[in-house]
Amino acid sequence: MIPMMDLQERAVRGRVMQADDFDLEFAFKVRELIDKYGIKYDPEQLVVDDATADAVFEAGVELLSEIGLYMMSSHRVVGYGEEELREIARESRENPACLTFGRSPDQMTLRHRKSSDSRAPVSYAGAPGVAEIDWFIPYVQSFIQEQRVVGIGIAPGLAALGPVEPKAGTLSEVHVALWEQEALLEAARRAGRPNINLGLLCTASTPSATMAIMRPGLREAYNTQIGIHIMPEQKLSWNPLLLAQYCELWGVEPWQSSMSCIGGLCRDAAEVAVTMVANALGQMSYARGGSMSYFPSHLDGTWATRPAHWAFSAAARASERHLGLAVGTSISGITDAWRTPLTLWQAAAVAVVSTASGMSYAWIAGHSGLEARLIDEIMEVTAGMPADRANELAQKIMLKVDELLPSVDKQLPFPQAYDIETVQPKPEYEASLLRVKEQLAKLGMPYG
Amino acid sequence: MSVSVEDIKEAVWKLQKQKAYDLVQQGIEEGLDPVAMLKAGVIAGLQTVGAKFGEGEYFLAELVMSGKVAEPCIDLINPHLPPNVDGMQGKVVIGAVKGDLHTIGYGLVTTQLELAGFEVVKLGIDLDSMYFIEKAEEHRADIIGLSAFLVTTIPYCKEVLGYLQDMNLRDKYKLIIGGTECTAEKADAMDADGWALNAVASVPLCKRLMGQDVGDEDAKAAGHDHPWWYNSHRH
Structure with a gap:
């Protein structure tokens, strides 16, 4: 980790550049590095091998040391030396993540995990997306009442609380976020797990609102993570730096999250994998986080595709071999398919590839508690599965995804999937997901 | 050799910044129709870039680059356009x-x-x-x-x-x-x-x-x- 005032200096004295010029320099450098290291996306091998993972790591180090990060607030480049990046990596590798969240009896530990570990990743369930007041609590409760779910990944947000819309950087952001925190705690109480990790702060995203929400009995260091991530591609602002400092000073585990877009400045999965590693190292330079979410998506907002699987696997395996991070990703299907069978098929493929790629935690594991349970079962039974078997199984699942994808265009609203009074899945919804489980078993998912 | 709007179009879609600029300058000196240079040259070149993006041949970096190629060309042409013809959609x-x-x-x-x-x-x-x-x-x-x-x-x-x-x-x-x-x-x-x-x-x-x-x-x-x-x- 680079000292705070050193970062300040780099941010205000680095090379001046227009954002467009930085984008071009970045895009052509990553192309050059892919060629130099011989990294190639292979749709036939979704779980990436050691040699490719090592190449992705080396290219990621070189990308960040050659290009740096673009500080949007000052239009300057925050530069890095290769040796200091290797030192950050060494420090991480020698101190593998072991993070504790929640309070007894709802306490959990998140650890660095290897691809060969038979210990399954932990499940930070949903509940993602935009919820409405009348089903916010049951939605969250549906996840927390699943005993295998050890925490919330990201809470849902409200589009409006009555007439009040949460407006970033204003009092309404705090007003709505406070309601959401109380509702999260109520959901946790109803599920009998009041001390569970509530995960990433959602609606409160600006530094001032984040600090306003953090208070005893509501959001504290033990049940919170705060996002400090770099925007794609390689764009920094003061907000993540300020929030990383806040985390450091208050003992909050920062939510490190590395994202990159396939088909944007990065042409394909190989370039995205390298960029995600560079992005991760960038975050580790200013935050003392032990976890890292890798999230490759396409420009149209979709994910859970073969290129996305490969890109995640490459970045996760690079981290497994060269960093001590606890790596995670979103184990879910595309937004249009939430709570339909397709989303479970997609999630199943993500779960198989990610578990075999050293993933430590699944966040947004599912779009209902039932889905979270079924995804957790998949991680449990595939943990320790050799890469070639995991790849074979994932390929079979993706064929089913290919078949279903064209016909699904609308998600099933949560109140149609669950009885929001009893917080139990409705029979037809449950049956539709259990049929997927039966079909997964026929494809070779090794359920006991 | 005299310049044609096709040459300008090609230099734009091939992202040849200096060449595109030089061709436009030469076109102006040779009295080539500025409206044609803008519409059938620079804008048509940009549209080819868009088509290549749609086909997966070009990526976002090429799109960004094409804007940087076209901008100085348009700046060169603009003063020579007849009144009320800016060639732009809005x-x-x-x-x-x-x-x-x-x-x-x-x-x-x-x-x-x-x-x-x-x-x-x-x-x-x-x-x-x-x-x-x-x-x-x-x-x-x-x-x-x-x-x-x-x-x-x-x-x-x-x-x-x-x-x-x-x-x-x-x-x-x-x-x-x-x-x-x-x-x-x-x-x-x-x-x-x-x-x-x-x-x-x-x-x-x-x-x-x-x-x-x-x-x-x-x-x-x-x-x-x-x-x-x-x-x-x-x-």
Whole structure:
């Protein structure tokens, strides 16, 4: 980790550049590095091998040391030396993540995990997306009442609380976020797990609102993570730096999250994998986080595709071999398919590839508690599965995804999937997901 | 050898910045029709870049690069255009609203609109609502584009609309919105002029708002189930 005032200096004295010029320099450098290291996306091998993972790591180090990060607030480049990046990596590798969240009896530990570990990743369930007041609590409760779910990944947000819309950087952001925190705690109480990790702060995203929400009995260091991530591609602002400092000073585990877009400045999965590693190292330079979410998506907002699987696997395996991070990703299907069978098929493929790629935690594991349970079962039974078997199984699942994808265009609203009074899945919804489980078993998912 | 508009077009789509610039300069010296150089040369070259992007041959970096190739060429041609012929479809000022730091989405919209022949002024990110109006006035824009990716930043789109209304400027500009959490329904509810699901969809939207014929899409886009929506009550 680079000292705070050193970062300040780099941010205000680095090379001046227009954002467009930085984008071009970045895009052509990553192309050059892919060629130099011989990294190639292979749709036939979704779980990436050691040699490719090592190449992705080396290219990621070189990308960040050659290009740096673009500080949007000052239009300057925050530069890095290769040796200091290797030192950050060494420090991480020698101190593998072991993070504790929640309070007894709802306490959990998140650890660095290897691809060969038979210990399954932990499940930070949903509940993602935009919820409405009348089903916010049951939605969250549906996840927390699943005993295998050890925490919330990201809470849902409200589009409006009555007439009040949460407006970033204003009092309404705090007003709505406070309601959401109380509702999260109520959901946790109803599920009998009041001390569970509530995960990433959602609606409160600006530094001032984040600090306003953090208070005893509501959001504290033990049940919170705060996002400090770099925007794609390689764009920094003061907000993540300020929030990383806040985390450091208050003992909050920062939510490190590395994202990159396939088909944007990065042409394909190989370039995205390298960029995600560079992005991760960038975050580790200013935050003392032990976890890292890798999230490759396409420009149209979709994910859970073969290129996305490969890109995640490459970045996760690079981290497994060269960093001590606890790596995670979103184990879910595309937004249009939430709570339909397709989303479970997609999630199943993500779960198989990610578990075999050293993933430590699944966040947004599912779009209902039932889905979270079924995804957790998949991680449990595939943990320790050799890469070639995991790849074979994932390929079979993706064929089913290919078949279903064209016909699904609308998600099933949560109140149609669950009885929001009893917080139990409705029979037809449950049956539709259990049929997927039966079909997964026929494809070779090794359920006991 | 004398220069042709085809040469200019080719240099633009091949992203040969200096060559494109030199050809335009030579074309001006040789008395080549400036309107043809703009429309059949530079803009046609940009459209070829757009087509190659659509086919997967070019990527975002090439789109960004094409804007950098075309801009100095257009600056060279502009003073030579006859009055009332600017060759452009309309002028758009665009940026991300207050609190929003996402750059890729509105950058893509910018490029797609430029490729389609719009003049686009990129304003930046995390902008005060009043700034959009100041810049629209300064650049005599036709359209104001707002990028809002988060639930907590969408209210700033309403704020810009509120300023336009209170400053009696509502009918002077067409206001369009986009971003992950933006939808046609939300755009309709706030009485914006339009919404687009993605960068590609922003082109027919802006064309429609500028009064151009968009064929069959016109009727579909008056509803909420199309990749772009326009406010048929206002347009």
